[in-house]
Amino acid sequence: MARGPSTPRYGQQACKIDKTNISGGTVSWSMTCAMPQIMINVDGVVHYHGVTVEGEYTVHGVIPGQPPIDRTMPVTGLYLGPCDSE
Numbered sequence: 001m002a003r004g005p006s007t008p009r010y011g012q013q014a015c016k017i018d019k020t021n022i023s024g025g026t027v028s029w030s031m032t033c034a035m036p037q038i039m040i041n042v043d044g045v046v047h048y049h050g051v052t053v054e055g056e057y058t059v060h061g062v063i064p065g066q067p068p069i070d071r072t073m074p075v076t077g078l079y080l081g082p083c084d085s086e
Helices: none
Strands: 015-023 026-035 038-049 052-062 069-078
Touching: 038 069
Parallel strands: none
Antiparallel strands: 015 026, 026 038, 038 052, 052 069
């Protein structure tokens, strides 16, 4: 998540990383996705402890005519090794 801008999907890039902050074993980020019928903001923070990671991210969304979306979800993980080069 802290790598920076992602590759556009389907020739469009609706989402962008607004901010990334790395401090020791903590990474925080903010992302905005703007599409014709929905606006989503995501804020997250994770803490790395050796080979494990834990944290949370919060999704704030607005869809015209619908109640606002405001949901926080946990993040947990375990480092399994480097990614394949393919």
